[in-house]
Each structure stands twice: as C-alpha cells, then as structure tokens.
Amino acid sequence: MTRVKSFATPHKGLRSLMSRFSYTLGFIDVDDPTQLSQLKDLGQELFTLLTHHAHTENEHTLTLLEERAKGASEHDRHDHQQLEGVQLALEQQLAGLTGNESQDELHSFYLAFSRFQSQYLEHIFEEETVTELLLQQYFTDEELIQQRNSVMQSFDFPMLLLWLKYIIPAQREAENVGMLSGLKATVPKHAFEQIMTTIQGEMEAERFDALRSKVNEV
Numbered sequence: 001m002t003r004v005k006s007f008a009t010p011h012k013g014l015r016s017l018m019s020r021f022s023y024t025l026g027f028i029d030v031d032d033p034t035q036l037s038q039l040k041d042l043g044q045e046l047f048t049l050l051t052h053h054a055h056t057e058n059e060h061t062l063t064l065l066e067e068r069a070k071g072a073s074e075h076d077r078h079d080h081q082q083l084e085g086v087q088l089a090l091e092q093q094l095a096g097l098t099g100n101e102s103q104d105e106l107h108s109f110y111l112a113f114s115r116f117q118s119q120y121l122e123h124i125f126e127e128e129t130v131t132e133l134l135l136q137q138y139f140t141d142e143e144l145i146q147q148r149n150s151v152m153q154s155f156d157f158p159m160l161l162l163w164l165k166y167i168i169p170a171q172r173e174a175e176n177v178g179m180l181s182g183l184k185a186t187v188p189k190h191a192f193e194q195i196m197t198t199i200q201g202e203m204e205a206e207r208f209d210a211l212r213s214k215v216n217e218v
C-alpha cells in the first residue's frame with residue numbers, strides 16, 4: 001500500500017528552486033544591475049523557504065515524532081543547526097554582492113553554494129529514506145494527513161503562494177490536481193485566482209493549460 005509521504009511535496013519544490021539558483025548563479029552577469037537584482041530576488045525566495053521549512057520541520061513534524069519515538073528527531077535537528085550556519089553565510093554573501101566582484105570571487109561563491117546544495121540534498125535524502133519511514137511507523141495516514149493540513153493552515157497567504165510557486169511546477173500533474181482541487185474548495189475565489197496566475201508564470205504553457213483544464217473539471 002502506498003503510504004502518505006510528508007516530505008515529498010516541499011522537498012520537490014526546494015530541489016527545483018536550489019537547482020535553478022545554482023544554474024542562474026553559473027551564468028549571471030553581475031555587472032548587469034537587472035540580472036544581479038533577479039539573482040538576489042531568487043536567492044531571497046530560496047533562503048526564505050529554506051528557513052521556513054526548517055522551522056516547520058522542527059516545530060511540527062519532528063516535535064510530533066519525538067513525542068512518540070524518543071530520540072528519533074535528533075539527527076535531523078542537528079543537521080538543521082549545521083545547515084543554518086552555512087546558509088546564513090551564503091545569504092550574507094548574496095546580499096553583499098555589488099556587481100564589482102571578480103570572476104574568481106563569483107566562482108568561489110558558486111562553488112560555496114554548490115557545496116551547500118550537496119549537503120542539503122544529502123540531508124533531505126536522509127529525511128526521506130529514514131525519518132519518513134519512522135513517521136509512517138509511528139503515525140497512521142489519517143494522522144499524517146491531519147498534520148499536513150494543520151501545517152498548511154499555519155502558513156500566511158504570501159508564504160503559501162511562495163511555496164506553491166515552486167512546488168507546483170516540480171510535481172506530477174495528478175499530484176497538482178489533488179492539491180489545487182483542495183485549495184480551490186477552501187480558499188477565497190480571488191486567492192485561488194492569484195495562486196493560478198503565480199503558477200502560470202512558472203510553468204510551460206502547455207503543461208499549465210492541461211493542469212488548469214483538469215482543475216476546472218473538479
């Protein structure tokens with residue numbers, strides 16, 4: 001039987017966004033103020049989601065797991081602390097870019113981000129192959145769905161929108177139809193339209209149109 005996977009959805013969004021930031025960092029011309037500002041905006045969105053995600057895991061997922069399996073959250077919490085320090089240094093480097101950096105300085109930043117990305121990927125792989133199994137062992141699917149719903153309800157709308165901007169393009173259509181149908185039934189109409197407009201800006205037209213028509217049928 002397929003079990004509920006608590007980490008799959010946010011991690012797909014984060015993997016996609018981290019790859020995009022790394023890719024952009026590899027070709028960006030920082031002499032161009034427009035490109036530099038786009039890089040900073042993209043990085044700001046990435047670091048906002050990474051910080052928010054670590055808090056969500058610490059305060060919800062791992063806290064609930066710890067209540068049922070003492071010690072089971074320690075490894076991931078320790079990772080979060082270590083990664084937070086590396087992330088903070090990168091955030092400061094990004095904020096400090098002026099456009100006057102040498103090619104070597106930019107390459108060092110590119111490599112530093114790439115190293116962080118590889119550490120982060122290792123961390124979320126562990127969560128998805130070790131912690132996920134513990135969640136499935138100690139909680140029923142109904143409880144995991146309830147946890148997911150209460151986590152999503154704790155997001156304010158701008159944060160929900162930011163997550164969906166990167167999660168939806170990174171997921172399969174069937175996953176998106178399920179998620180967007182649920183949102184369509186629960187958020188105000190204008191908010192749902194804002195969600196669809198945001199997603200449209202991030203997806204290939206053909207994929208978005210196919211998704212929209214499936215969601216409209218629901």
Ligand SMILES: [Fe+2]
Binds near residue numbers: 054080123124127
């Ligand atoms: Fe994590």
